[in-house]
Amino acid sequence: MQNEPDLNKFRPVDEQLAILMRGVDCGDPRTRDNMEKELGDRLAGSRDSGKPLRVYCGFDPSRSDLHLGHTIPMRKLRQFQELGHQVVFLIGSFTGTIGDPSDKDSARAQQTLAEALDKAETFAAQAFRILDRDATIIDYNHRWLEKLTFGDVIDIASLFTVQQFLARHNFRQRQERGDAIWLHEFFYALMQAQDAVALETDVQIGGTDQLFNLMAGRKLMEARGMKPQTVLTYPILPGTDGVLRMSKSSGNTINIDDDPGLMFTKVLNLPDEVVPLYCDLATRWDKATLDAAQHRGQDDIAGVKRDLAKEIVSTFHGNDLAEQAVADAARMHGGNAPSSAPVVDVSEPMSVLDLLADASLVKSRGEGRRLVAQGGVRLNGATVSNPMLKVHPQPGQEQVLQAGKTRFLRLTHPMPKVQRAS
Amino acid sequence: MQNEPDLNKFRPVDEQLAILMRGVDCGDPRTRDNMEKELGDRLAGSRDSGKPLRVYCGFDPSRSDLHLGHTIPMRKLRQFQELGHQVVFLIGSFTGTIGDPSDKDSARAQQTLAEALDKAETFAAQAFRILDRDATIIDYNHRWLEKLTFGDVIDIASLFTVQQFLARHNFRQRQERGDAIWLHEFFYALMQAQDAVALETDVQIGGTDQLFNLMAGRKLMEARGMKPQTVLTYPILPGTDGVLRMSKSSGNTINIDDDPGLMFTKVLNLPDEVVPLYCDLATRWDKATLDAAQHRGQDDIAGVKRDLAKEIVSTFHGNDLAEQAVADAARMHGGNAPSSAPVVDVSEPMSVLDLLADASLVKSRGEGRRLVAQGGVRLNGATVSNPMLKVHPQPGQEQVLQAGKTRFLRLTHPMPKVQRAS
Secondary structure, X not given: OOOOOOOOOOOOXXXXXXXXXXXXXXXXXXXXXXXXXXXXXHHHHHHHHOOOOEEEEEEOOOOOOOEHHHHHHHHHHHHHHHOOOEEEEEEOOOHHHOOOXXXXXXXXXXXXXHHHHHHHHHHHHHHOOOOOHHHEEEEEOHHXXXXXXXXXXXXXXXXXXXHHHHOOHHHHHHHHHOOOOEHHHHHHHHHHHHHHHHHOOOEEEEEHHXXXXXXXXXXXXXXOOOOOOEEEEEOXXXXXXXXXXXXXXXXXXXXXXXXXXXXXXXXXXXXXHHHHHHHHHHOOOOHHHHHHHHHHHOOOHHHHHHHHHHHHHHHHHOHHHHHHHHHHHHHHHOOOOHHHOOEEEOOOOEEHHHHHHHOOOXXXXXXXXXXXXXXXXXXXXXXXXXXXXXXXXXXXXXXXXXXXXXXXEEEEOOOOOOOOOO | OOOOOOOOOOOOHHHHHHHHOOOXXXXXXXXXXXXXXXXXXXXXXXXXXXXXXXXXXEEOOOOOOOEHHHHHHHHHHHHXXXXXXXXXXXXXXXXXXXXXXXXXXXXXXXXXXXXXXXHHHHHHHHHOOOOOHHHEEEEEOHHHHOOOEHHHHHHHHOOOEHHHHHOOHHHHHHHHHOOOOEHHHHHHHHHHHHHHHHHOOOEEEEEHHHHHHHHHHHHHHHHOOOOOXXXXXXXXXXXOOOOOEOOXXXXXXXXXXXXXXXXXXXXXXXXHHHHHHHHHHHOOOOHHXXXXXXXXXXXXXXXXXXXXXXXXXXXXXXXXXHHXXXXXXXXXXXXXXXXXXXXXXXXXXXXXXXHHHHOOOOXXXXXXXXXXXXXXXXXXXXXXXXXXXXXXXOOOOOEEEEEOOOEEEEEEOOOOOOOOOO
């Protein structure tokens, strides 16, 4: 009985669905319902046959620093892994040479394959803080996309109308503003569609802004006589400002390489209204914990933020450093939340002393020097020993300067571009 | 002195320009002036070096029957040949698999390369009634286009914006009507651009509706560090109705395979207002003859039409058959122009007798039979010997049925589609 399925290999469909469908947003509820039904059927088939589902998400290697926003789909892939399914971490080594226009309102510069592969390496290494490295297949889409001929491209393009592309939010906006839409930007969806065909996927994961591209995959798979992939999209995580999509260019990121203290502080400073979405998308909490947090948030939003901050730090730095961050913060802040602290734009390097004096955190430069000498000044949680230490502008990172127990400065870098989270 | 140029090889630049620029219409006069200047410079360079210009026109092999409209650019190529330049007759063997959306207001069906090559053979054979076969290089664009990779296509597409395409008359119209524009239709211009690069042309010829595609060639050549080709476009020839672009689907063609009598009759029946354009585009007349015809047309448009009809018949059937057509027409028509004849739509095969009787060209079926027996009935100029002869619907051809000397019927086939000449 070689092919006898192992019925204990996968958890019951309902349990899997409850985990996997959490946070799914496919634009309209009917699409979500259809996808849930499809996923349920696939999971049932997988249990019957003992064959895991094949799930993928594509990642654009054009940014080398991973932030919390990138980790949302990775966390979902991780859930699939934990449920026993097969995960493909697809590096957009070919698509990266164009740049995804989905999350941009202007055309991005093209890069070479070599540049894309170079960035992809760092990117993948960071991704394994979330994904199970041993259970992850890494693939690169230049393997099949660079082999496509003009004829193949025509064949794929003939399935789509120009109007379908122009109806997309980002392209429509650019058209209305009179900004150029370069023809090759339309190719991004065609590439993603071919990825789905080449990988013979069951499920594709992505942000809601990717819905069009993921649906293109369904269309092409159907045209190729394949069962169209199930599409699961998730909301876009807003950055530390609570409004704009988290992105390096908006200067509102929580980077997974941020040290524990900085990461903790950034989460504590989040606007209250985005805390529920962060809990939903960026934690490993189960439904009961989530429900409890939501209930508690009505009276004690600061407490929920602390738990959220600890959970996020714990994800990337482990539990010990997370506990340490909680303790440090309690000691440093003395009960005063730094969100009330004044904000200073640091657009060029400035000394700690200048910053303290200019913002009147100290009464005189002399007091500033003394305070540093006494170990009473901290930059991002670390004690400052030299008052002339230069603080450098860090786009995408909020820094915190502390004088004594209660005086704080939040240091930001002016954002070069502004863009709404969709 | 092996490389000594032969200064007598080419005629003076001014003489060449006067012939080649005749009828050129590049949308706006400034573009025409620029192109004339460019062409002059190239012709001067050609005379200096003794090297002929390389001129090409692409032909879509999706129609196998050549009509007068197709011959306009061929006539221009012929002029280049007679002036000693090198002509490439480019068969769109690859582009034909998409179909040119330029002259259509709806997407055309794709065909296979084999189908396209098959049609191209008939098409090229017909073209040599105009072009000098020995001096013509025939080429096929699948030779280079089928080798392009996805990366190459991205590279070309990145030079153009979606807005540039949507500003084109035909695409804008379809967008306004809410008709689908399929993405691959945008690729047609990219292909033509690559043709120009592959052929390293000096000059490209085309209809005014092709201006966008020809200009795309200039853009790509510039991006490739080449001298951009000079672009010469010519007005679109209206069909026998004088309004719509000549095309098989509009049923208003003068086919180069029409027999002399039919061809002669069709030209005689042209609406007066298109006669000057026909003289300009479809004759071999020199400037003096053209000026004389235009002057004479004010008083004797019928006489100019006869000369025009004779000239066009002579082009495709030779001078003897043209003289014969003039004589036949004079005898048949007895001075009455068939344009006043009633028109009947033949949508299914009908007998000559039925047609005569139904249209009351004869008083009775008996009279019809007698008239046929006496040799008094002609179909398209040929005597009918059997009253039950079936007249078949011929899309794109007007047929003429004649009873006695003065009674005529014009037989047409309902047009499946209507489209404006641009």
